[in-house]
Amino acid sequence: MTNGNPGEATMRAMTYDRFGGTEVLSATRQPLPKVGPGEVLVRVRCAAVNPVDWKIMSGGLKDLMDTVFPVVPGWDVAGVVERVGIDAPEFAEGDEVIAYARKDYVHGGTFAEYVSVPVRCLAKRPASLSWEQAAGLPLAGLTAYQTLTRLGTRAGETVLIHNAAGGVGSLGVQIARALGARVLGTASPANHGRLRELGTEPVAYGEGLTERVRDLAPQGADVVADFVGGVLDATLGVLAEGGRHASIADDTVTRSGGQWMWVRPSAGDLTELARLADEGRLTVRVAESFPLDQLADAFELSRSGHVHGKIVVRP
Known part of the structure; x- marks a missing residue:
């Protein structure tokens, strides 16, 4: 994830620098996210597609949320804690986690190798779910x-x-x-x-x-x-x-x-969902999985409306 100098650390990510359809998506290298107070850096194992992802990309929520280009889309993630920021005692390096990683503005999302996530959004990954299923649970x-x-x-x-x-x-x-x-x-x-x-x-x-x-x-x-x-x-x-x-x-x-209704990030609610999954009372159906550089195909499948289950992306 580095180029030799920690100050030049980068990662693979899918990004867009203007609103539009899947033609605006590109595979790029982006700076590794900063890990602020109350945040952790998550190494992404899987990220799930939700219709809101491509609706935001098309400009559908530009009057509701501020956007900072280039945008890494995606709000659902399952991964491993790579680094713990200041004042984030709830988690440790190596913890397996899930999150609805929505922030206060649209910029650094989950369709990348790494994402910084506030602890208010995080819960431990339910052991009963695969990485793909776990990524599809949060939003x-x-x-x-x-x-x-x-x-x-x-x-x-x-x-x-x-x-x-x-x-x-x-x-x-x-x-x-x-x-x-x-x-x-x-x-x-x-x-x-x-x-x-x-x-x-x-x-x-x-x-x-x-x-x-x-x-x-x-x-x-x-x-x-x-x-x-x-x-x-x-x-x-x-x-x-x-x-x-x-x-x-x-x-x-x-x-x-x-x-x-509009969903909000909640570590407590997400922990309850993980508990239900581990008790065998909640499961997630996965329809299809794509590599990171095929995110456009994943978005198009989501837009088609002809999918039964979650669509996930693997960095």
């Missing part, structure tokens, strides 16, 4: 976990999850089950078998969805988690009296008493 897992827990999901309640076979939804159904809830999940019929394996009662998308849910749960759903968008009418049609609902894809839910 999607935290999104599902924080949505369900902020809605106050309790044992014995009925939960409906829209897009239950998706990356966030498939983790959401497992988390809801771990919380003791009965889980209904919307998905295309081709994915119903997978949902049943996860302990979920599948419901087909499309016209008649409200009636199909009501047939299974006549009193309605106590909690509805929308992980796809465009389903507010169906949500309100199946919501039980006093029920709670939230969406990660439709901010209009706030007009009908719902919550508009």
Whole structure:
């Protein structure tokens, strides 16, 4: 990782220096990240692709977050602690960790050989998951976990999850089950078998969805988690009296008493997800793995929407 002089340490990274599609991605060498107070340097074993990565690259969040070019994209990571910064006693060199490594601005991400990560984002890697699975857990897992827990999901309640076979939804159904809830999940019929394996009662998308849910749960759903968008009418049609609902894809839910969700880094929540994984109650499905220099192909596969499971990249 060095050129002989520690002051000239560099690493391989995928970067872009302007907004656009996958054509703006390049394989480059970048300075090794500085390790500030409360941070550790992580040697990346695997990093996972999330739709937000290519949406940011296209400029979709430029009005929400500051961007410093060149950008190394990526927020999900599983790796090994290479160096510990000042005031980071929670971790030691050699620790195997996972993180949703979102920082306060867009610049130094996880599609590289190394990434600096604040300890507020880090948790120990669950031993039960492979490196690829572990890398796919943080962002999607935290999104599902924080949505369900902020809605106050309790044992014995009925939960409906829209897009239950998706990356966030498939983790959401497992988390809801771990919380003791009965889980209904919307998905295309081709994915119903997978949902049943996860302990979920599948419901087909499309016209008649409200009636199909009501047939299974006549009193309605106590909690509805929308992980796809465009389903507010169906949500309100199946919501039980006093029920709670939230969406990660439709901010209009706030007009009908719902919550508009955005995931935040949380070492505590990530540690809880790791615990569920090691107890055998949570697993991550990996769809495909790419080498670092094929990140553009990984992004294009993610953009296609025709993937079931996480896409991971190996530096």
